[in-house]
Amino acid sequence: MNTDKKELYISRDNFFRMLDVLKNEYEVYIPVKKGEKRFYKKYVDSNDNIVIGEVRAFEPLKAFFTEARESVAKDFSAEIPDKKEKPYAVVGVKACDLKGFKVHDHVFQNHDYNDPFYIRKRQRNLIISADCTFAIDTCFCLALGVNPYPERDFDINLSQMGEGFVVIAGSPKGEAIIEKNAQLFEDAKKEQVAQRAKKRTNVVREVEENIKKNSIPRQESYKDIIKKNYESSLWEDEAKTCVECGACNTICPTCHCFLLYDQKDKDKMERLRIWDSCMIKDFARVAGGANPRSKLWMRLRNRFEKKFDFFPKVADVYACTGCGRCVSACPAKIDIRKVLKRLVKHEK
């Protein structure tokens, strides 16, 4: 069997055998279904309600690359704390989460500062992604130019096929893992590859139906939407029900803002980094007390400005992947699909 850049097949049982091997080197996380949702859980064995296909997990992938709360310095030392932790292997990652890397890489490694924690995780963590096997009603990835199957930024990708997966390597790291476990793989049959294309087309159709049903504008129409609507009353209108919980930021695979704070524990000092939210009142407040975005609608406008004006300018990407998480998470029912529709319509 030649594992070099070609489609292979692995049975579900063999795939779990491979995860059992990977467990020695990685902390393996895998989506497990609870009710109608999927949550990442540490992989112990295959006796769980594991779902590798289906759709994105509840939590965004970013949680494996910048932790919600992490220690970044101790006792005023300039040394980078080595937590001696195993790297993560994250299984079942979807294309909408992988697009988040384009934003996070810009912020944490391709910009004016190289974040050692992020870079270390990017180098060490393993991504075993998977095609979506259906869409849920909040999925609109295609409007943001993302197909519902991974095309880049993975080490290994899985396309569910009956009781197994069509597999492709996406990096030298992925190729090496397949090579090392070559006895678990076989060449994929032509019919399986054809079947993969058919399944992908079906999911694309489902996402297209969502886009059509909700009249969601596509990214080709987003140019200057913020500039044109900067003084619009729609910001105040949309922000009316916001309760400033920050869920839209924390759940988003592209949001990345953080807060640094120091904590004293007996005679030891520690600097911690936690996820922050630009929707929270004091996010932009400066030491003298002035706040450039004191009103909630200004903060909502800023959130959209960052996603649809700032990031396309600095990193050539809209900082939204169409994952739909913020639509489900917002207790105020503020719906990004509807806001985009209003922005493109350019209401006064």
Ligand code: SF4
């Ligand atoms: S803004 Fe909403 S739909 Fe877009 S990537 Fe973030 S959570 Fe997903």
Ligand code: SF4
């Ligand atoms: S999730 Fe909704 S209510 Fe919470 S801060 Fe975001 S827009 Fe406001």
